[in-house]
Amino acid sequence: MNPRIPILKLYDCLLISIQWELDDQTALQFQEDLLREIHETNASGVVIDITSIDFIDSFIAKVLGDVIDMSKLMGAKVVITGIQPAVAITLIELGIRLENVLTALDLEKGLEKLHRELGD
Amino acid sequence: MNPRIPILKLYDCLLISIQWELDDQTALQFQEDLLREIHETNASGVVIDITSIDFIDSFIAKVLGDVIDMSKLMGAKVVITGIQPAVAITLIELGIRLENVLTALDLEKGLEKLHRELGD
Numbered sequence: 001m002n003p004r005i006p007i008l009k010l011y012d013c014l015l016i017s018i019q020w021e022l023d024d025q026t027a028l029q030f031q032e033d034l035l036r037e038i039h040e041t042n043a044s045g046v047v048i049d050i051t052s053i054d055f056i057d058s059f060i061a062k063v064l065g066d067v068i069d070m071s072k073l074m075g076a077k078v079v080i081t082g083i084q085p086a087v088a089i090t091l092i093e094l095g096i097r098l099e100n101v102l103t104a105l106d107l108e109k110g111l112e113k114l115h116r117e118l119g120d
Numbered sequence: 121m122n123p124r125i126p127i128l129k130l131y132d133c134l135l136i137s138i139q140w141e142l143d144d145q146t147a148l149q150f151q152e153d154l155l156r157e158i159h160e161t162n163a164s165g166v167v168i169d170i171t172s173i174d175f176i177d178s179f180i181a182k183v184l185g186d187v188i189d190m191s192k193l194m195g196a197k198v199v200i201t202g203i204q205p206a207v208a209i210t211l212i213e214l215g216i217r218l219e220n221v222l223t224a225l226d227l228e229k230g231l232e233k234l235h236r237e238l239g240d
Contacts, residue, residue: 003123006139008169010227015135019126049128107130 005030007037013045013114014038014076015107019052027063034067038076045114046071049107051082061096068101077117079103081110125150127157133165133234134158134196135227139172147183154187158196165234166191169227171202181216188221197237199223201230 003026008015014037022030038046048064050056056064068078079102083091091098102117104110123146128135134157142150158166168184170176176184188198199222203211211218222237224230 004140006126006137008128008135008137008227010135010231015128015130017126017128020124107128111130 004033007033009037009041009043012043012118013047013111014041014043015047015049015111017049017052017107021053021055022060022063024059024063027060031063031067031070035070035074038071038074043076044118046076046078047081047107047110047114048078049081049110050087051084051106053082054084054086056087056090058094061091061094065096065098068098077102077114079110079114081106124153127153129157129161129163132163132238133167133231134161134163135167135169135231137169137172137227141173141175142180142183144179144183147180151183151187151190155190155194158191158194163196164238166196166198167201167227167230167234168198169201169230170207171204171226173202174204174206176207176210178214181211181214185216185218188218197222197234199230199234201226 005016005018005026014034016034034046037043071078080098081104083103102113104113125136125138125146134154136154154166157163191198200218201224203223222233224233
């Protein structure tokens with residue numbers, strides 16, 4: 001069974017906590033699931049928490065960058081929370097700057113930032 | 121890789137969304153993970169959303185009943201949300217009454233019920 005990443009809907013936000021290293025297939029499945037979920041729920045915000053991830057490879061980093069851009073195109077604001085030092089280093093070294101992406105320390109702060117941005 | 125069920129910490133609550141049928145090993149791993157997480161985070165409430173589950177067997181039902189009792193022993197209130205008709209039927213037919221367990225229709229209502237119970 002290929003594990004899928006659960007996407008929780010809480011009011012007008014989607015919450016995702018990635019708690020294990022993703023393989024390529026799971027990452028692509030996640031991308032598809034998240035975009036479908038944004039469409040179906042009319043979510044206006046997405047918080048992706050990657051606190052548990054302490055290693056990211058170039059493929060996963062690209063998928064993550066892509067899914068953020070795609071979500072934005074669909075009208076949802078994305079906050080990435082819990083980027084570990086090693087992940088930040090990898091992202092910058094890979095040239096993935098996640099520009100214009102909101103980031104926060106943890107899920108709570110991410111949600112607060114999102115609500116401020118959405119003007120709640 | 122054996123998939124684990126992500127447990128999200130949001131303020132003093134833990135949120136879990138079970139979005140696929142559990143196999144026995146994953147269910148036991150979840151039980152262990154949840155209890156450890158309650159201990160580590162001092163969470164006072166837990167919401168387990170099973171909206172996506174439309175079939176539950178006797179082993180999984182027992183693990184779910186057990187984890188609720190265990191969480192209570194550790195001092196955390198548990199709300200189960202999104203019990204589907206077929207799951208409700210199975211639970212009652214198996215004699216698992218989830219007595220004294222709070223239930224709610226969805227994650228939002230579950231959190232609200234939990235906050236009322238916790239007196240927030």
